[in-house]
Amino acid sequence: MSEPERLRPIPAITRDTQFWWDGIQERQLLIQRCSACGNLRHPPGPMCPSCHSLDWETLASSGRGEIYSFVSFHHPPIPPFDVPNLIVLVELDEGTRVVSNLPGVPSDQVRVGMPVQARFDELEPGRLFLQFEPA
Amino acid sequence: MSRRKSRLKNAAAIAGIGATEFSKDSGRSELQLALEAISSALEDAGLQHSDVDGMVNFSMDNNPANEVNRYLGGDHLTFFSRIHYGGGAACGVVHQAAMAIHAGVADVVVVYRAMNERSQQRFGTGVQDRPPVPTTENTNYGWHSPYGLLTPASWVAMQARRYMHEYGATSEDFGRVAVADRKHAATNPKAWFYQRPITLEDHQNSRWIVDPLRLLDCCQESDGAVAIVVTSTERARDLRQPPVLINAAAQCMTNDQMMMTGYYSDHVATLPEMGIVAEQLYATAELTPDDVQAAIIYDHFTPFVLIQLEEFGFCKRGEAKDFIRGGNIEMGGGLPVNPHGGQLGEAYIHGANGISEGVRQLRGTAVNQVEGAEHVIVTAGTGVPTSGLLLGIDEG
Ligand SMILES: [Zn+2]
Numbered sequence: 072m073s074e075p076e077r078l079r080p081i082p083a084i085t086r087d088t089q090f091w092w093d094g095i096q097e098r099q100l101l102i103q104r105c106s107a108c109g110n111l112r113h114p115p116g117p118m119c120p121s122c123h124s125l126d127w128e129t130l131a132s133s134g135r136g137e138i139y140s141f142v143s144f145h146h147p148p149i150p151p152f153d154v155p156n157l158i159v160l161v162e163l164d165e166g167t168r169v170v171s172n173l174p175g176v177p178s179d180q181v182r183v184g185m186p187v188q189a190r191f192d193e194l195e196p197g198r199l200f201l202q203f204e205p206a
Numbered sequence: 207m208s209r210r211k212s213r214l215k216n217a218a219a220i221a222g223i224g225a226t227e228f229s230k231d232s233g234r235s236e237l238q239l240a241l242e243a244i245s246s247a248l249e250d251a252g253l254q255h256s257d258v259d260g261m262v263n264f265s266m267d268n269n270p271a272n273e274v275n276r277y278l279g280g281d282h283l284t285f286f287s288r289i290h291y292g293g294g295a296a297c298g299v300v301h302q303a304a305m306a307i308h309a310g311v312a313d314v315v316v317v318y319r320a321m322n323e324r325s326q327q328r329f330g331t332g333v334q335d336r337p338p339v340p341t342t343e344n345t346n347y348g349w350h351s352p353y354g355l356l357t358p359a360s361w362v363a364m365q366a367r368r369y370m371h372e373y374g375a376t377s378e379d380f381g382r383v384a385v386a387d388r389k390h391a392a393t394n395p396k397a398w399f400y401q402r403p404i405t406l407e408d409h410q411n412s413r414w415i416v417d418p419l420r421l422l423d424c425c426q427e428s429d430g431a432v433a434i435v436v437t438s439t440e441r442a443r444d445l446r447q448p449p450v451l452i453n454a455a456a457q458c459m460t461n462d463q464m465m466m467t468g469y470y471s472d473h474v475a476t477l478p479e480m481g482i483v484a485e486q487l488y489a490t491a492e493l494t495p496d497d498v499q500a501a502i503i504y505d506h507f508t509p510f511v512l513i514q515l516e517e518f519g520f521c522k523r524g525e526a527k528d529f530i531r532g533g534n535i536e537m538g539g540g541l542p543v544n545p546h547g548g549q550l551g552e553a554y555i556h557g558a559n560g561i562s563e564g565v566r567q568l569r570g571t572a573v574n575q576v577e578g579a580e581h582v583i584v585t586a587g588t589g590v591p592t593s594g595l596l597l598g599i600d601e602g
């Protein structure tokens with residue numbers, strides 16, 4: 072009997088963060104926005120640190136941004152991730168940052184400041200993941 | 207607020223240090239390691255097991271104080287506490303001890319860290335959060351784990367890349383930290399890498415772990431234990447060893463602090479929590495960087511050593527790469543860093559072995575002794591809520 076195929080880690084999701092993961096499954100990159108003062112925040116949480124409001128809504132990001140930092144993961148190889156695995160910290164045009172992957176780009180061609188665009192890849196059956204590509 | 211001057215100056219002292227050997231497979235339980243290190247620290251101090259009335263350990267330590275105290279054969283404890291946030295607790299445990307002694311809730315507090323981190327529970331193998339319990343802490347890992355950002359090296363590498371971008375540091379600059387640590391370890395018989403120095407070329411030829419971090423940028427994994435006995439300065443003066451005074455102790459978490467993944471603030475290329483620890487230490491001890499002759503800088507990964515040197519004011523922001531050139535952080539340099547070899551060279555005991563080294567430097571008993579050491583900085587884990595100590599000789 073072969074080993075069951077390893078899947079990407081399932082994130083822990085709380086009532087504060089469910090909307091973000093639901094958004095990904097609907098091909099939307101959402102950003103939490105304070106209903107009182109308009110402050111954007113990511114990672115999302117229950118209270119606005121600027122004005123202490125518990126009320127929030129969401130903004131659909133354009134998905135445009137630029138590489139703020141990046142790493143190329145080599146060791147230890149952790150299934151199901153291929154190595155090297157390019158992991159990027161993207162600063163979105165809206166101002167918040169998000170961690171994701173930049174698949175198919177050699178790490179020596181990645182630069183801080185490089186423009187990128189979000190996309191949604193079905194990397195596992197029925198499960199979409201936020202990924203980025205060069206813009 | 208960040209420049210807070212506390213009332214802890216010289217209130218407490220380190221009276222004893224103890225440790226097991228440092229290895230890759232201790233061959234005994236973590237609980238036994240803890241007990242051995244504590245016994246040895248009490249012996250060093252000239253205290254009895256029954257003198258202990260307080261204990262502080264890391265929340266990541268697998269040996270709760272009650273289990274340790276059941277076998278220690280001492281007395282009841284009137285103070286016990288645990289500090290969270292991995293290696294960020296390293297100096298925080300001593301801070302807790304000093305506060306408890308200053309407040310009069312305990313007289314002799316033992317702090318310890320005991321782990322079979324290599325043979326039993328390796329931190330570098332990655333966070334396995336399937337299926338995760340949706341705790342607040344696990345939720346944070348979830349922003350990174352689905353993309354493969356799963357190990358401490360990878361978390362630090364992301365900040366390191368940004369630091370390189372902002373200040374022009376290179377992989378060779380990181381390598382100079384590893385070379386210094388390994389040079390020091392090479393003459394420390396207790397170090398795992400005793401008699402095994404490396405060159406900058408070795409560093410540059412070592413394989414990528416998570417680019418921009420190479421194998422030789424990453425601290426080793428170790429089995430071992432360290433214990434430290436803290437008591438009042440007054441009582442320490444009557445004990446076996448010359449007291450090493452806690453000139454100051456401090457903790458900090460910022461108002462946007464994350465746990466190893468501080469990617470979302472305006473200071474990805476700095477460690478502001480450590481800067482605020484530094485400000486508190488200097489303010490409380492009424493000292494400046496010029497008064498410090500040696501520094502034990504937490505070195506789980508080399509890039510954060512550079513940033514910490516900047517946060518402590520040993521050099522200007524972004525200039526650590528210049529500060530460390532020409533052997534300036536090696537023995538005989540302007541600021542010897544990690545004369546024991548650090549966690550890259552001696553052992554990775556979550557920073558606790560660095561506190562012991564600070565004590566030895568001030569007793570004048572270190573194998574790589576910094577001449578005229580009167581004040582030593584010790585730092586704890588970085589990229590997390592953290593802590594620091596400023597230790598000094600007893601001038602009273
Ligand atoms: Zn608000």
